[in-house]
Amino acid sequence: MPEPALSRAAHHGEPAEFADRSGRAPDGRAVDSGSGNGSGSVQSVDRALTILKLLAADGELGVTxxxxxxxxxxxxxxxxLATLETHGLAEQLPDRGRYRLGVGVLRLAGATRSRLDIVRESRPVTAPLAADIGETVNIVILSGTETLYLDQVAGPSALQIHNWIGHRNPVHATANGRVLLAHASATEAEAILGAALTPSGRLRALTPNTITDRAALQAALALVRRDGYAVAVDELEIGLTAVAAPIRGVDGSVIASLSVSGPSFRLEATRMPRAIKAVRDAAALVSARMGYLAPSGGIRPV
Known part of the structure; x- marks a missing residue:
C-alpha cells in the first residue's frame, strides 16, 4: 500500500516544521517561526521546494x-503556489482547481539533462583525443556571463594543467569563451562583454596578452565564425595555450565548446595546425553524437 504523502515527506527527510501545525517538531522541539535574520525567507524557500516535491510525488494536490x-x-x-505559478514551476488545473508541476520544471530538468548528455556523448571522443594529442581536453558551456567547465580529460603528458571542472572563466580571455561568444545572440554578447568592462571602457586584462579592446575582440570573433575555431595564447594565464571549436546541437545552434589546452611551450606554432584539425574534427564528432547533421552530410556518430 503506498505511503501517505505526509509520511513520505517525513520519511525522506522533509523539515520537521512541515509536519505539525503546533509549531513544534514531532519530538516536541520548538521550530523556528522564521522571524529575524532572514530566516523567514529561508523558510519560505524551504516550503516552496517541499511543495514541488509533494507535487512530484502525488501528481496533483489541492491548496487545502x-x-x-x-x-x-x-x-x-x-x-x-502563486509564486511557483508565476515562475512556471506549478500550474493550476482549470477544471478542478488542483495544482501540478509546471512546464518550468521540465525546462530546468532539460537544461540539466542537456549538460549531462554533452558530457556523456563527448567522452568517447575526448578520451581518445587526449590520449592522442597528449594534452588536456575540455568541454565548456556558457553560464551567465562566464564560461563553465563541464568536463575534462587529461592527456598522458607528465606536466598537466590543473582540474578546471566546475571552474568559471571570463569569456573574452579564453578560446572556449570566444567560440561561445562568437555564436551568441547580440543581446547575450552585449551582456557578456558589459560584465567584463572596466571603468575605462576596456575589457579586463588577465595577463599582458589579453585582448582588451572591444574592436579587436570583435575582429577575433569574426575570424572564429569564419574559420570554425579559436586560439588563445597566454591570455588567461601566462604559459597556457588553448584551441577550441564549437559543438552544435540538433538544431545547429552552438551548445558548447571543445578545447585542447596545455603549456604554451608544448602547444607552440609548429604543433598548432595538427591541434586545430584535431579539435575541429573532435567537435564535429561530438556535434554528430548530439544529433547535429552538417549541411554536407556531416560526420556521423561513432
Missing amino acids: EIAGLLGVHKSTASRL
Missing part, C-alpha cells in the same frame, strides 16, 4: 491538502 501537509494556513500555501 498542501496546507495540511506543510502544517501552514491555507493562505500561506496559496501565496507559495
